Amino acid sequence: MLKSEGKRKMRKGVVPSLFGCHVSGMRFMMCLTLTVFAAPLAAEIITPDQIERFRESDVVFLGELHDNPHHHANQAAAVSALRPGAVVFEMLTPDKAALITPELLSDEGELARKLDWAQSGWPDFAMYYPIFQASEGAMILGAQVTREDARAAVMGDGVTARFGEDADQYGLTDALPEAQQSRREAMQMSAHCDALPETMLAGMVMVQRYRDATLARAVTHAAHEVDGPVVVITGNGHARTDWGVPSLLPKELNVVSIAQLEQPPEPGQPHDYWVVTDPAEREDPCKAFQ
Template identity: 55%
Template sequence: MAGADVLFIGEIHDNPHHHVRQAELTAAAAPAALVFEMLTPEQARAATPELMGDADALGAALGWAETGWPDFSMYAPIFAVAPDARVYGAAIPREAARAAMGEGVVAWFGGDEAARFGLDAPLAEAEQARREAVQLAAHCDALPGEMLPVMVEIQRLRDAALARAAAAALAETGGPVVVITGNGHARLDEGAPVYLARALPDATIRSYGQAEDGRLDGRFDATGDSPAVERDDPCAAFAARPTE
């Protein structure tokens, strides 16, 4: 991972082992900037240098408890090991995502910006179908067919937003930049690094993915593995519904 201008570090959001490794890699990278999938740009501006090592005060300033992400205690060490880093947010709230789908993601993102990051380029038919199948499985086979292209577009929009935040962070701080995000967004074959490489072809981009019990989809420069955590079956509620 050494020498990266931008380093994406993936995670499964509720796995505490993954956040420990993120903090270790962030400390080693000594980033000038941190980009978080979990924060909006407005929230990120609340992460001032004097708060970076105070987990309680920082969590409160960010309004983390209201975000729906796992407990801030898992993320706080990442901020603490980079106390001088400038913090950026790339989250697109649900209301904004709905607005983007209504307006069209290219128009909402900005036509020139969409072209710069490649968001305006349609996926090949086979790739579109594959991603729709992934979304269907991820949503317990419970999404209506007409929603699948929408979910794929939202995923691509979030990838492009992460890439744009990383590009801004690199331009404004000189880097290195560490991006904290889910494994799916950190993938070199389809995630945010694809969009960033389109916009910054000369940047050195690296990605680290984190598996659970050896299971990890996608391509990364390097990977780590941790034990899976116990969690409820997200599809159990659908299975329990009575059929007509």
């Protein structure tokens, strides 16, 4: 039984991201006010001092666009307000997360070195470090599927074999409905500037599902271990409530999904709440495919 079962009363409130495209980070900025666009029946403005209302939830997803410094500033403020029992990072493997000590959390340079962040492919560590600082006192967990692991799973022994015996529990043994598979392949093509061979698309969708399942398993285990909320630091795509990580969690968990976007969401955006911030400064991401 979950330690928090029967204690949580809230449900709505957090968001996911697209397939992990890592872009170099820009300058770090603190955004003091969050403008949140929620579902039509729950629209409201949320500021960092109000986000603690989700403290009684079991799981809170704090979504992001990886290279947007406003999103990471908001995540750090939210973690401070929520005082979670555990924080699960998409950006860390379990082995890297296990290296983190209270002493390391106070030393930005040494923590980045220990995590080998410069070679990780994630944006500037200066944007993420305040989130780690705010996580002090919580269990810090990693649920990253590396590119090498993803490649081996798709081209080698298969995702279900690599994930383990509970692959069916997290949906990896089932084929997606045809319409969803087609839509997700189209999203992968669009996210990669229509530059991918079509033969790659099914495998990329499978890798996304593998990453969702890996996050979901880590979150589920954390929810059994801690009494406070489990906060998930991840991209907006993984935080989707329709087919992302929230959809794979035990039904008894009270889950809030908050996405962070750079413009108001289109109708049907599959998250509980939306935070709209200024955009990051970035070059055209499609240049890399030209």
